[in-house]
Amino acid sequence: xxxxxQTPLLEIRGLRIEGxxxxxxxxxxxxxxxxxxxxxxxxxxxxxxxxxSTVGLAAMGYTRDGCRISGGSxxxxxxxxxxxxxxxxxxxxxxxxxxxxxxxxxxFNPAHRLIDQYCEAPVQHGVMGRAEARADAVDLYRRMRxxxxxxxxxxxxxxxxxxQLQRAMTAMAMSSRPDLIIFDEPxxxxxxxxxIEVLAAIRDIVEQFDTAAIYITHDLxxxxxxxxxxxxxxxxxxxxxxxxxxxxxxxxxAYTKSLWAVRSHARPERPPAGPEETPVVSVRGVTAAYxxxxxxHDVSFDIHARRTVAVVGESGSGKSTTARVxxxxxxxxxxxxxxxxxxxxPSYRARDKDQLRQVQMIYQMADTAxxxxxxxxxxxxxxxxxxxxxxxxxxxxxxxxxxxxxxxEPDEFIDRLPxxxxxxxxxxxxxxxxxxxxxxxxxxxEVTSAxxxxxxxxxxxxxxxxxSELDLAYMFITHDLxxxxxxxxxxxxxxxxxxxxxxxxxAMFRPPxxxxxxxxxxxxxxxxxxxxxxxxxxxxxxxxxx
Amino acid sequence: MNGPTPVWLSAVYLVLVFACAVGLAAGFRGxxxxxxPAGLARTLRSAPLTASFGxxxxxxxxxxxxxxxxxxxxxxxxVVGGQFLPWDSVHLLGTDNLGRDMFTRLLYGARxxxxxxxxxxxxxxxxxxxxxxxxxxxGGWLDQFLSRTxxxxxxxxxxxxxxxxLTILGTSVVNMxxxxxxxxxxxxxxxxxxxxxxxxxxDYIEAARLRGEGxxxxxLREILPNAAAPLVAEFGLRFCFVxxxxxxxxxxxxxxxxxxxxxxSMVRENATLITFGDVTPxxxxxAIALLTVAVNFVVDWMLHRASGLKE
Numbered sequence: 001x002x003x004x005x006q007t008p009l010l011e012i013r014g015l016r017i018e019g020x021x022x023x024x025x026x027x028x029x030x031x032x033x034x035x036x037x038x039x040x041x042x043x044x045x046x047x048x049x050x051x052x053s054t055v056g057l058a059a060m061g062y063t064r065d066g067c068r069i070s071g072g073s074x075x076x077x078x079x080x081x082x083x084x085x086x087x088x089x090x091x092x093x094x095x096x097x098x099x100x101x102x103x104x105x106x107x108f109n110p111a112h113r114l115i116d117q118y119c120e121a122p123v124q125h126g127v128m129g130r131a132e133a134r135a136d137a138v139d140l141y142r143r144m145r146x147x148x149x150x151x152x153x154x155x156x157x158x159x160x161x162x163x164q165l166q167r168a169m170t171a172m173a174m175s176s177r178p179d180l181i182i183f184d185e186p187x188x189x190x191x192x193x194x195x196i197e198v199l200a201a202i203r204d205i206v207e208q209f210d211t212a213a214i215y216i217t218h219d220l221x222x223x224x225x226x227x228x229x230x231x232x233x234x235x236x237x238x239x240x241x242x243x244x245x246x247x248x249x250x251x252x253x254a255y256t257k258s259l260w261a262v263r264s265h266a267r268p269e270r271p272p273a274g275p276e277e278t279p280v281v282s283v284r285g286v287t288a289a290y291x292x293x294x295x296x297h298d299v300s301f302d303i304h305a306r307r308t309v310a311v312v313g314e315s316g317s318g319k320s321t322t323a324r325v326x327x328x329x330x331x332x333x334x335x336x337x338x339x340x341x342x343x344x345x346p347s348y349r350a351r352d353k354d355q356l357r358q359v360q361m362i363y364q365m366a367d368t369a370x371x372x373x374x375x376x377x378x379x380x381x382x383x384x385x386x387x388x389x390x391x392x393x394x395x396x397x398x399x400x401x402x403x404x405x406x407x408x409e410p411d412e413f414i415d416r417l418p419x420x421x422x423x424x425x426x427x428x429x430x431x432x433x434x435x436x437x438x439x440x441x442x443x444x445x446e447v448t449s450a451x452x453x454x455x456x457x458x459x460x461x462x463x464x465x466x467x468s469e470l471d472l473a474y475m476f477i478t479h480d481l482x483x484x485x486x487x488x489x490x491x492x493x494x495x496x497x498x499x500x501x502x503x504x505x506x507a508m509f510r511p512p513x514x515x516x517x518x519x520x521x522x523x524x525x526x527x528x529x530x531x532x533x534x535x536x537x538x539x540x541x542x543x544x545x546x
Numbered sequence: 547m548n549g550p551t552p553v554w555l556s557a558v559y560l561v562l563v564f565a566c567a568v569g570l571a572a573g574f575r576g577x578x579x580x581x582x583p584a585g586l587a588r589t590l591r592s593a594p595l596t597a598s599f600g601x602x603x604x605x606x607x608x609x610x611x612x613x614x615x616x617x618x619x620x621x622x623x624x625v626v627g628g629q630f631l632p633w634d635s636v637h638l639l640g641t642d643n644l645g646r647d648m649f650t651r652l653l654y655g656a657r658x659x660x661x662x663x664x665x666x667x668x669x670x671x672x673x674x675x676x677x678x679x680x681x682x683x684x685g686g687w688l689d690q691f692l693s694r695t696x697x698x699x700x701x702x703x704x705x706x707x708x709x710x711x712l713t714i715l716g717t718s719v720v721n722m723x724x725x726x727x728x729x730x731x732x733x734x735x736x737x738x739x740x741x742x743x744x745x746x747x748x749d750y751i752e753a754a755r756l757r758g759e760g761x762x763x764x765x766l767r768e769i770l771p772n773a774a775a776p777l778v779a780e781f782g783l784r785f786c787f788v789x790x791x792x793x794x795x796x797x798x799x800x801x802x803x804x805x806x807x808x809x810x811s812m813v814r815e816n817a818t819l820i821t822f823g824d825v826t827p828x829x830x831x832x833a834i835a836l837l838t839v840a841v842n843f844v845v846d847w848m849l850h851r852a853s854g855l856k857e
Binding site (some may be wrong): 066359 | 748749750752753755756757758759772806851
């Protein structure tokens with residue numbers, strides 16, 4: 001696809017970008033080069049903070065507030081974007097360069113219909129008239145395989161699903177037929193099954209219009225499907241760049257190899273508990289509803305000591321609701337939850353201190369799970385003082401012990417605020433808070449989904465270690481099957497509030513499966529550039545739209 | 547005063563006053579930074595000039611209120627000369643409609659008006675914020691009951707409602723404090739509830755609930771620290787509104803009763819002088835305005851710091 005002779009569409013040389021924090025300018029992108037030819041897709045990967053998005057935005061000659069380009073050049077089709085006047089840059093943006101953001105839901109204006117937002121750019125830039133743009137929108141919606149393309153544009157953003165919205169966003173980016181589209185983690189917020197549809201649609205449309213693209217993501221398997229070439233970034237510097245096939249087959253640098261290695265981590269299933277052993281937590285025939293809307297139907301499963309049960313399913317399948325029933329936040333309308341054989345009161349208000357202590361929770365978003373005004377000492381110390389009645393010196397001692405247990409240096413961290421921690425450290429504090437209560441059972445609600453792969457790996461290893469040391473039982477809610485492979489002993493697959501299939505991990509990953517489990521399993525991207533082609537060929541068509 | 551002052555002279559005056567204010571503020575900031583312990587000193591040195599000016603003015607008001615009997619040349623209610631005497635070396639700002647010293651009464655006014663406003667705002671805040679947070683945390687019928695009651699109270703125009711209540715209850719300082727506190731607490735309630743509503747949905751509140759924490763801990767330890775910034779800002783604004791309400795009521799004759807010195811009633815008592823082009827009756831009004839501005843300067847700064855915004 002690449003032709004070396006033609007002049008590149010986008011050429012970035014020695015790009016340096018500084019960000020301002022606490023009154024000082026720090027370099028966040030340290031001399032990145034990037035060349036992109038017409039019709040080529042470049043994958044940009046790295047952990048958060050690697051500068052992927054910053055480089056992506058800089059390709060439009062744009063920086064976020066509090067950032068500035070301090071060196072290097074950005075040439076787009078002969079125009080130097082750094083020296084070009086504002087008006088010139090504005091003419092290019094949205095017209096010849098388009099941007100697709102991670103969260104389509106946050107990027108659409110909720111007060112306008114999709115099609116009106118679609119028409120905005122082409123009409124503004126004088127590419128098309130309004131009527132023409134509308135007809136074009138319908139055409140592109142059809143090409144993006146959106147259901148009901150004639151009418152879907154007349155809905156408001158909240159009236160369509162997340163995957164559909166992301167596709168509508170991509171269609172919108174195509175509206176003035178740009179030469180370059182920047183995709184900034186367009187599928188990160190989506191379920192695996194939805195992700196496939198969006199990936200396939202994006203790839204098709206990029207090929208059809210021969211558009212160049214920069215595809216930013218932290219998911220290696222995804223980028224393998226999309227990109228012709230891959231560039232790896234680490235802390236604002238390029239690690240290496242190679243053609244996708246070459247990169248997958250033989251990464252050169254140690255850092256890239258470590259990224260690859262994470263994918264292959266898996267723990268063997270532990271031997272099952274004996275039939276006579278009482279499960280720590282037993283969910284028995286639970287049916288629950290939010291008001292009039294039923295969300296759980298006759299859900300039953302057991303969790304034994306020293307074992308991890310992964311509950312998987314798409315968003316809306318009732319995974320988190322099951323957790324709410326177990327913790328007592330949502331009393332079930334039928335069925336009960338037993339702890340070591342005795343039924344727990346349905347509402348947490350009716351449970352006594354000891355019952356509350358035994359069931360702890362670790363949250364997905366560590367940012368909102370830790371009180372931003374409390375110091376670590378207090379966040380971890382409160383459950384210790386509250387449940388175990390320690391105070392003064394013994395309390396401090398215990399907090400330090402817990403910090404060591406989660407592999408954070410007590411002296412360094414004990415008096416920090418959550419805002420002074422990284423994402424992975426915050427999640428560790430969340431774990432320490434759960435451990436502080438000395439529970440037998442911990443619910444982990446998507447604890448790694450907001451973290452980078454390497455950090456997530458660290459958290460999973462930690463949880464694994466704690467489990468064997470403290471004999472904990474885990475319920476692990478996730479939509480990421482790689483995580484399941486890594487940590488689970490048993491798997492419960494949920495769909496629309498029902499348990500579709502359950503059993504030991506080894507058995508679950510071996511066919512035959514329930515059709516839904518099969519769909520879930522096959523939708524997990526693999527580290528193989530041809531995986532998506534193969535999958536689509538196997539399925540014959542895209543998964544049906546409901 | 548002979549003839550109108552030329553425009554350029556007023557302009558020079560204004561510039562001079564402004565320059566003095568800036569100079570005083572800068573000097574005061576330096577002085578504070580020197581006097582304060584190291585950690586606080588750094589914060590103070592980074593304070594904008596507006597904030598240090600505000601702090602200076604508040605400090606001066608506070609000193610005036612505290613040491614009024616020492617500074618004032620005459621007694622609060624003492625008749626010391628003829629009515630409406632002009633400014634001279636004995637009566638610095640002349641005398642009022644009954645021949646009392648204007649400067650003395652301004653000083654005592656600081657004590658009465660500011661003190662009462664502070665107490666009133668304090669009560670309004672304590673009640674409003676506590677009930678607002680409680681409504682947000684407990685929810686359900688308690689929230690409905692409190693919110694609808696507040697809606698009803700807010701539906702009646704504030705000043706008219708205050709006049710009505712004071713007419714029924716009788717005019718006294720205590721009644722006035724309670725009535726204004728009641729009316730203003732409804733505004734605080736709504737803000738506190740709205741702010742807390744956004745906080746109670748956070749996972750850390752859920753974690754605290756699941757831990758089995760009581761209402762006391764939830765409200766005071768978990769929610770209040772996170773709601774403090776907007777509440778402090780509201781306190782500054784509310785203080786000014788309360789201040790103005792008291793002055794308005796006093797001006798109408800239902801607030802502070804003569805012969806107690808109060809800035810609101812002082813404007814009314816000497817209003818006749820305005821017809822003669824004398825600025826004296828506007829001095830208490832000016833005192834109110836200056837304090838209002840000063841308080842807001844300081845609150846703006848605190849809010850800025852609390853929200854983590856830079857520059």
